[in-house]
Amino acid sequence: MIEFPDLSRLVRPESVALIGASDTPGSIGKLTVDNLVEASEFRGRVHLVNPRRREIGGRVCHPDVAALPEAPDVAVVCIPAAGVLDALRQCAAKGVRFAIVLTSGFSETGEAGRALQEEMRGIARTSGMRIYGPNCPGLTNLADRIGMTFSPAFADDRTSGPLGIATQGGGLGRNILQSGVRGSGAALWASLGNAVDLDVADFVHHMAADPAIRVIVTLFEGIRDGARLLAALRAAAEAGKPVVTLKVGHSAYGERAVQSHTAAMAGSAAVNSAVLAQLGVVEVRDTDELVDVAWLLARATPPARTRVALFGASGGALSLAADLVGSADLEPAELADDTRASLRADLPAFAAVDNPVDTTATTISEPGLFDRALRTVAGDPGVDLVLMPIPLDYAERSATSSRAIAAAQEQTDVPIVPVWMSDRRGPGWQVLADASFCSPRSLTKAVLAVRRWAEYGRWRAAAEAHPPAVPLLLRADEPGTVAALPAVDTEPRAKAWLSAAGVPVPDGEVVQSAPAARAAAERLGCPVVVKIVSSELPHKSDVGGVAVDVGSGAAAEDAWRQVTEHVALKAPHAATGGVLVERMVPADGVEMIVGVHRDPVFGHLLTVGAGGVLVELLDDVQRRLLPVGRPQAEEMVAALRCHALLTGARGRPACDVDGFVDLLVAVSDLVVAHAHQIEEIDLNPVRVRPADGDEARVVVLDALVTVASDGPRDC
Template sequence: MTTMDGFFTPSSVALVGATDKSGWSLSTFNNLRDPEHGYPGEVYLVNPRTEVVHDTQAYPSLTAIGKPVDLAYVMTPVSVVPQVLREGAALGTRHYVVLTAGYGEIGGEGAVHEQELADLAEELDLVVLGPNGNGFINAAMKINPYGLPIPKPLISGNVGVVLQSGGLASNVLAFAQARNIGVSLLTSMGNETVVSVTDVVSALVDDPNTKSIALFLEAIRNPEEFREVAARALAAGKPIVALKVGRSEKASRTAQAHTGALVGDDKTVDAVFKQLGIVRVESLEDLMVTAGLLAETGPLPGRRIGVVTPSGGASEIIADRAEMEGLDLPDFSPETTAALEVIVPPFATVANPLDVTGFVLLDRTLLGRAAEAAAKEPGIDLVVLLQDLPKATPSMEDTVAAYTANAQILANSPVPVVVMGNVLTDINEVGREITRASNYPMVLGGIEHGMAAIGHAVRWSETYRRAQERSGSGERAPVVPVRTQDATGVWAEHRAGSFLREHGVPIVPTELVSDAEAAAAAADQVGYPVVLKAAAEGLAHKSDIGGVHLGLVDAEAVSAAFNAMQASLAQHGHPDAEAIIQPMRSAGTELLVGVVRDPQWGPTLAVAMGGIWVEVMADSALRVLPVDRQEVREALEELRGVSLLRGARGMPATDLDALAAVIHQVGEIAVGLGEELESLEINPLLVHGDRIEALDALITWRADEDNGSAPGSDAEITDATERRRA
């Protein structure tokens, strides 16, 4: 990972390739020299063909400046960039922003130039942001080498923004300013040839001016680094909010098993983000509103909210959105109700959400006093207060006084108070002046985005607390390698089941037999009724060709079934097929437990309700391995069908901790098998009270020739994924 020490705080900047013909050059110069932005350092212009640029002295080269600069902002043609870097490195300049385009984004020769740039940076030990990027805005330190105009006012705050889109950077900044969301640092990444998103996020984790981090991601280039820096951010209590684009319906390449259909590319990203405590949002508005809220509040104590509004209609909208976000609206206690009845007008009804009515137009202190009383309710964790900032006021003095009084009440509240506007509109200069003068807190942009942000913030806070609890329980045990021989092809149920049993996974009793007499003896041993299934390599659709017999109740039935099975299989080219005998399970809940290797993130665990649940409802939860038992337990709790496991409709309740232990062991085996494993599936894992048994298993190994595609014919795949009925 590239160290960013000092990169975002240069005391001098050289604009190399500065010219009056370039809007980027003029914008960058103005951003550094604008008195409102207040950059205190030195700015040098470098152009070998003219002595004056932007009405300022220009130097023919970096060397001509006479001393090294802290940062070179490079706007020269592609062919000149290496020369600039070599000259600067010789002078002692290690930090560069390369605005120039024409690299890997155009392919062909551009990709060659980009590799040359990467090699040169490594050779000279240089830190390079870009190429094809606009630079950065360090609003907290008033340092803005950024190639596009910065809309005013530039509001400094605590949200760090990292974007893999130069075109969106200015829009994100404009929206943040329109909603009074202060930015600490905004970085436009460009091609990430040297400096990556994870490098910048790592710097923001260490930055005292940053309290939350907003990411716009098109791709995650280094998953391991990303996981590492996200874990650091969570441990530091710095929320990461991400808008990750590129959702795809394309399933994993290992979709030969049911698990593969559950573990698509974007579903795995969802799982990774959830595990790492990254808040995933769906719009640029939610990106900034959520990051702004988390920068303002930090971790929230819980999901029980009290709502105070001046509108009955707004109260109803908020109640609906709260339910959608999984937030609770508990009734006020008798004591709180009594306190509120003294405050609100007599025609108001005290309830949660509370509508204090339009009487706020006559009594400017009403909302604040109602919020103060609601905040003392012992059954809530935070108060949501609906109050917009005005766009005009007949008396700024009176308005500031009213908002100052409310701000003091909110600041002294025993629980956090989140202020929210009705709709997403810009905060104008009147609103900003009121905020500055009264020290009023951030106002979330509209009920829709505001409630979404509160829901995200509550869920992140719960993840953060769980992470804090886990951090005190010691480091995770190291991976224990699992050794096996002949890790090739597809291992169907008998071989896969035997392997899993040897490594601690409970498997239904299974006997391999080669004739009718042995089949009957095995059935006597395991107990009736039994299941007889053909066991032969490459056998497709066993049930279609007489290879599956269910509910056999005595030895005679077993012998007859075996003979019938052999005769049928012989007609289909399998005269020497063996069979397996297992007890017939007639009660329980089916689960699918599988692991597939995601191309980016590695082995990924899928837990799903089996049977029709997985085939029709796709009721599943994913975790990227490794995980601990508590994370598996949390995955089980996410399933919509978890009530079946808890004993719904007369079913015996399952010990979810014991079930999580079994699934966790499957994950440990998968991790221990290492890179050779492509996928591992148990389908179904049958759960009935205290009994937990795998009824069918499949293991697929990675092919040597491409180190990624799964071997095995369609026949092997279909055969191995047939479920044995419980």
């Protein structure tokens, strides 16, 4: 069971000490004092610590932490790195609950800095005092106007709102926070820096229970503790709070930049994305998208089905919007007859009253028409969202329209999404921002945000219908309670284990001589496949250890000699255990790959995709954390681009998709039973054959199972 700290006294402290408080203009210590004492609305007790000052700004300065009149809830540390560890030890001895270390000079600087940071981690572990940072801009609570930060921008970033922001970086986090000027707004921003102790996951968990926060925004540069993150994201999902994240490090260049910035491991982008999507996290690729999506999710909870209505006064902008909506596979709303009749009654005869609804420029001179028409469209029972392109700024006339948009939104739960496309930000833009419309900057960005909103609605509905299982990494099973794993070091042994669990494999025999190969082939029925057996040769074909389509007993004898000679020549030091003679499965159907691997951050994942020679060529795979049940397995297969091949595209016979799904569930169950021992399973190819055949319709043609080299271990 993963436990999270109670951060309420960190976020809303009653007393704060500033270690390194200063009155030197421009210094970190003075900026921090000014933010907490002058720019904040903090009503608690503030204690200043500086051995070289008696007072700062009329407030008493204490020489050290030990001299403080109380143990404060939070100590903000902004002294040079050389003195930080001693200050933290003093804080721990005093009984301080939380320390925010603003100072840089730790793991981001190299080996010496990493050693200092390890000492800092030890202080947190042995004392129980929780440490935030180091190398961070601090903690910003906008809901209560408390700034425990040195940032000179704090005094100007006053827009509070429903977002909770947890980041590792400071610059991008402030960029997200400053989107408040266009109408978003945040209740809390935690920028963790090097995250020696407290991490993003701790704040996601806190935000899941914070009533001031409706949507959680995260920005990751690296993920160290997958179990804590999974537990925090599950808490957010159970609280009904969407999580929108930007994960830096999708390219090799990006990964190198992340490591040079924070010394954090970026992790596998493909695995990260798969895990986040499985938990309902909306992953985005830049900060504009992050803000647009988070704002839209905070404005309204998306339904399982999203029907979009387009509304505006520019036919060209509406046509462009319609094209983008169609390209994004969003569903256009079908307006009701009553809606169209009301629009015809209000608007000029030349206005368009189907979706898109074009009020034409007439509404410039008659703004009341615009107001009534918008309310009519937003009130249609078949409309889930209204997208409004605003291509130009008409000064006060645009402000009138913006006020109508704000008034209409107050009377409906259907989100209205105005898109301010003009580079001129006149009074109309400001009206929308003041009314908390975080207007996207372009139609492309707006449609992408709506698409993400709709995708989250579908995930939410699917999760309610089939609640996802607890990820294997979070299960509390002890190694001693799992089933014993038989020897699986060779293909025949791995297949025997799979077959005993109900996974279909071809009939086969292991033989030790050419005559035995002939006899086995004749018993099994030709054609057969002949393969060398060796735990040291996972890729047998690379050394000539495989012969296929062997059509007779005599040919099987020759194949036995052929594969053994090739292996002896190309891999003379490999230990072999005979030859596997296996009945050859007809080459109809589709070859797939099924794999399991233990990710170092998130634990076991199941991978399914196009297999055989197509696996590298197509890169068509889906991944899920284990365990997966039948609904999740069906979803994985349906999401593959090669799904059409399985279901009978272009006159091909439909394959046994149900049987293939059964295989995925069986593999998941096997790994759950042996999670502490299984490192990897590679079933490639798996032949998925036509569903109307008489023989086995799903067969594992090759199997490789790797166990943990150091024995059973945690998932």
